[in-house]
Amino acid sequence: MDRQESIRNFCIIAHIDHGKSTLADRMLERTGALTEREMSAQVLDQMDLERERGITIKLQAVRLKYSASDGEQYQLNLIDTPGHVDFSYEVSRSLAACEGALLVVDAAQGIQAQTLANVYLALEHDLEIIPVVNKIDLPSANPEAVIKELEDIIGINGDEVILASAKTGEGIGEILDAIVERIPSPAVDSNKPLRALIFDSHFDSYKGAIPYIRVVDGRVKKGMEIKMMSSGRVFEVNEVGVFTPAMKMVDTLSAGEVGFLSASCKEVRDTRVGDTITTVKNGADKPLPGYRKATPMVFCGLFPVDSNDYEDLRDALDRLQLNDASLVFEPETSVALGFGFRCGFLGMLHMEIVQERLEREYKINLITTAPNVIYEVTTPNNEVLNIDNPTNLPAEVEKIAEPFVKATVMVPDDYVGPVMELCQEKRGRYETMEYLSELRVILTYYLPLSEIIYDFYDQLKSRTRGYASLDYELTAYRESNLVKLDILINGEVVDALSCIVHRDKAYYRGRNLTSKLKELIPRQMFEIPIQAAIGNKVIARVTVKALRKNVLDKCYGGDITRKKKLLEKQKEGKKRMKQVGNVEIPQEAFMAVLSID
Numbered sequence: 039m040d041r042q043e044s045i046r047n048f049c050i051i052a053h054i055d056h057g058k059s060t061l062a063d064r065m066l067e068r069t070g071a072l073t074e075r076e077m078s079a080q081v082l083d084q085m086d087l088e089r090e091r092g093i094t095i096k097l098q099a100v101r102l103k104y105s106a107s108d109g110e111q112y113q114l115n116l117i118d119t120p121g122h123v124d125f126s127y128e129v130s131r132s133l134a135a136c137e138g139a140l141l142v143v144d145a146a147q148g149i150q151a152q153t154l155a156n157v158y159l160a161l162e163h164d165l166e167i168i169p170v171v172n173k174i175d176l177p178s179a180n181p182e183a184v185i186k187e188l189e190d191i192i193g194i195n196g197d198e199v200i201l202a203s204a205k206t207g208e209g210i211g212e213i214l215d216a217i218v219e220r221i222p223s224p225a226v227d228s229n230k231p232l233r234a235l236i237f238d239s240h241f242d243s244y245k246g247a248i249p250y251i252r253v254v255d256g257r258v259k260k261g262m263e264i265k266m267m268s269s270g271r272v273f274e275v276n277e278v279g280v281f282t283p284a285m286k287m288v289d290t291l292s293a294g295e296v297g298f299l300s301a302s303c304k305e306v307r308d309t310r311v312g313d314t315i316t317t318v319k320n321g322a323d324k325p326l327p328g329y330r331k332a333t334p335m336v337f338c339g340l341f342p343v344d345s346n347d348y349e350d351l352r353d354a355l356d357r358l359q360l361n362d363a364s365l366v367f368e369p370e371t372s373v374a375l376g377f378g379f380r381c382g383f384l385g386m387l388h389m390e391i392v393q394e395r396l397e398r399e400y401k402i403n404l405i406t407t408a409p410n411v412i413y414e415v416t417t418p419n420n421e422v423l424n425i426d427n428p429t430n431l432p433a434e435v436e437k438i439a440e441p442f443v444k445a446t447v448m449v450p451d452d453y454v455g456p457v458m459e460l461c462q463e464k465r466g467r468y469e470t471m472e473y474l475s476e477l478r479v480i481l482t483y484y485l486p487l488s489e490i491i492y493d494f495y496d497q498l499k500s501r502t503r504g505y506a507s508l509d510y511e512l513t514a515y516r517e518s519n520l521v522k523l524d525i526l527i528n529g530e531v532v533d534a535l536s537c538i539v540h541r542d543k544a545y546y547r548g549r550n551l552t553s554k555l556k557e558l559i560p561r562q563m564f565e566i567p568i569q570a571a572i573g574n575k576v577i578a579r580v581t582v583k584a585l586r587k588n589v590l591d592k593c594y595g596g597d598i599t600r601k602k603k604l605l606e607k608q609k610e611g612k613k614r615m616k617q618v619g620n621v622e623i624p625q626e627a628f629m630a631v632l633s634i635d
């Protein structure tokens with residue numbers, strides 16, 4: 039075993055908004071990877087959407103050259119990690135590509151749920167942790183209290199904590215030196231057969247899917263025949279390179295190094311995160327540990343408002359999938375909404391991002407149905423079905439199981455009551471409560487994922503005035519007393535509005551959903567009954583009264599331009615309407631179930 043003495047591979051882990059991207063930018067600036075002018079926009083978060091939402095979605099990897107205080111030149115590879123629970127598998131893969139991690143904690147907010155989740159992940163991977171308390175320039179900063187939390191909760195030695203401000207640049211030099219001094223250089227054996235870990239990828243229209251890799255053993259260079267160990271697919275390497283952050287070609291990537299390669303891989307599914315790349319000839323016989331296929335947890339139907347857009351929607355999904363291996367979809371036909379797709383996502387944020395990209399980048403008007411989880415349904419003859427669409431729930435079921443998560447909520451102790459109340463309402467099972475410090479508490483609950491994807495997070499934030507933070511992980515499937523709730527509009531079941539709910543909540547949901555729909559469905563020329571039913575049993579009913587007046591009645595005389603404008607405006611308003619039978623239903627109606635509690 040040798041060491042690549044001059045290399046350090048590290049990532050930054052932090053709770054959302056604690057300043058990870060800003061800190062990364064400062065380090066790029068300090069090491070001369072970018073001039074100040076180029077820094078105008080945060081560089082590591084590249085997609086528009088990311089910038090707007092201010093969160094990191096995709097991982098990036100940048101090679102920095104740093105002249106340390108010891109006079110030596112070092113190659114620092116910074117691997118950025120996404121900060122959202124939807125992408126925790128990707129976080130775990132980028133951690134696996136590093137020897138160390140900067141743990142960034144906001145000096146005003148202290149340790150939050152994702153801070154802890156990420157630290158545990160980093161410790162599992164044996165990473166050297168450099169604690170950084172950021173935002174010390176804030177008037178509300180309380181670095182001493184945060185250092186104490188780090189000592190008490192994570193067992194970090196307070197003397198090792200670096201105080202910094204990514205805003206003013208304070209502490210950045212100290213952080214860079216600590217990376218060199220404290221993080222071990224990668225231990226390597228270049229004589230072993232190639233093994234490279236894929237920790238991310240992106241799609242380039244000319245070069246195909248580009249895997250981002252950490253070479254663990256051996257080396258990779260142009261012209262080599264390589265194999266993806268999970269799929270066995272074989273490619274020839276066209277290029278290898280590094281991000282500086284611009285893509286720069288290099289001759290070889292050796293054990294310990296981080297970079298990318300291009301090999302005419304047609305789709306990102308060929309370059310799955312977590313997979314191992316080896317050579318075809320004399321390749322490794324065992325892949326690197328920890329690979330798993332990303333599994334979608336949340337499903338919804340996507341339908342074009344205009345049925346002529348169906349093919350465009352398929353093309354757009356195909357294109358998005360090139361870039362996003364965790365997006366899955368298959369054609370779905372709904373009686374109410376016509377032809378569309380059933381799509382699977384890692385979580386709610388992932389779902390929202392895909393929907394927004396379809397509308398923004400591909401200009402497709404969509405009707406989205408309410409998201410749901412996958413149910414494990416056992417039929418009377420003991421067949422087990424995975425149901426990702428409430429419509430497909432068989433009439434006769436023996437039992438239904440649903441996914442549960444272990445949720446960790448961190449909150450000031452004043453709010454323990456409201457949080458517990460919320461968890462109870464959401465069918466949570468209390469597990470533990472621990473004091474983080476005198477004033478802050480960690481609560482753990484087992485909760486059905488289906489309750490979390492509704493409005494749990496929003497409720498949590500509003501009931502704790504924004505102070506609570508949440509993290510969760512999937513644990514197991516458990517049997518629940520669930521039923522299918524159907525909605526009938528004008529006497530007909532609207533399949534796209536069916537949902538699976540807990541029996542105890544069915545009446546309540548049915549009542550609320552029907553009255554919500556009554557608000558959302560515009561009055562039309564005739565009376566529209568809206569009913570909620572379980573099987574044949576109607577449990578709630580409301581009526582949308584008939585409309586008497588025509589909008590055009592408002593126009594006096596023959597003012598044709600005004601009339602046209604009005605009709606134009608009406609058409610605009612109709613864009614998101616879907617004709618179901620002879621009733622027009624607006625987009626919001628299909629999501630109503632999300633906002634009724």
Ligand SMILES: Nc1nc2c(ncn2[C@@H]2O[C@H](COP(=O)(O)OP(=O)(O)OP(=O)(O)O)[C@@H](O)[C@H]2O)c(=O)[nH]1
Binds near residue numbers: 055092093094202
């Ligand atoms: N005052 C002050 N503000 C900071 C500092 N560092 C970051 N910020 C601000 O905090 C906010 C969040 O910073 P980001 O760098 O986007 O946070 P992040 O951790 O990358 O967030 P995600 O990408 O969502 O994980 C931004 O508005 C920054 O300008 C700091 O040292 N001082």
